[in-house]
Amino acid sequence: MAKIDESRPFIAVKIAILTVSDTRGLDQDKSGDTLVARLEKAGHILAARTILQDERDQISSQLRTWCADENIDVIISTGGTGLTGRDVTVEAHRDVYEKEIEAFATAFTVISMQKIGTSAVQSRATGGVAQGTYLFALPGSTGACKDAWDDILRYQLDYRHMPCNFVEIMPRLDEHLKRTKN
Template sequence: MPGIDDSRSFIPLNIAVMTVSDTRTLETDTSGDVLEARLTAAGHRLAARTIVSDDIQMIRNQLLAWIASDEIDIVISTGGTGLTGRDVTPEAFKSVYEKEIDGFSAVFHAVSFAKIGTSTIQSRATAGVAHGKYIFALPGSPGACKDGWDEILVHQLDNRFRPCNFVEILPRLPER
């Protein structure tokens, strides 16, 4: 049965949050607020937070800056994963992936389907590994951020979670 192994000490991670939006500000960024509140409540550190326009090169540049930083372990974005012409977050993320984490999207859609039914097909949530860091792209709604964090990331970003988690292999991601 999956769960937390209390015999292990928690390892806090440095997590950066990027909101992709042409209209949100830090004052109106409820999805970024959800992620910040949840990651800090879980014991992690908010390493950085920003809002980036729905522009593939701007998203890519922010990703590249953050994954190059020794101060950041994980990047989580919210927004820009839909189907409209301005929704380019998955394309930006995939342009920097070394490996895509296909299971993240599959599990996200399973969780989302239980809550919003077939409307989940309008999301292109994605995750991958780039430069020894995990990067996750969630949809822009606060509900999707809650689902992505509460049902997937809170577990996989906790080294105590069994039978396995992302944190255990984080130091090995850069191996060649």
């Protein structure tokens, strides 16, 4: 059974928030604000935050820049995961991923189905790893950001979460690169 092991120390991770929107600025970014409030309440560090338009090349470029930054462990984007022509965040994430975390999308869909029913099929939330950095693409709605954080990321980004969590394997995410250097 999953639980928090209080005998283990909490390890703060450094998280960047990327909002993808053609219409919002940071002053109207409720989903980004929601994620920042939740990650800070959990004890994590906001490492960076920006907003970009729905442009695949710009999004993937920003993701690559942040993945190369040693001061960022996790990138969470919000917005651009829908089905319309301008929704390109998922494609931009997949341009960057070395490995996709397929179960993240599945878990998010299960959680969403409990809240919004079959409308959950319209979301294309995704997760992956690149350059030793975790990346997650969430829908742009505040509710979706709350669901993803409260029911998945809050636990997986907590080193104390048992039986396993993303934090404990962070040191090994780029071990394949270290082997090729020798």
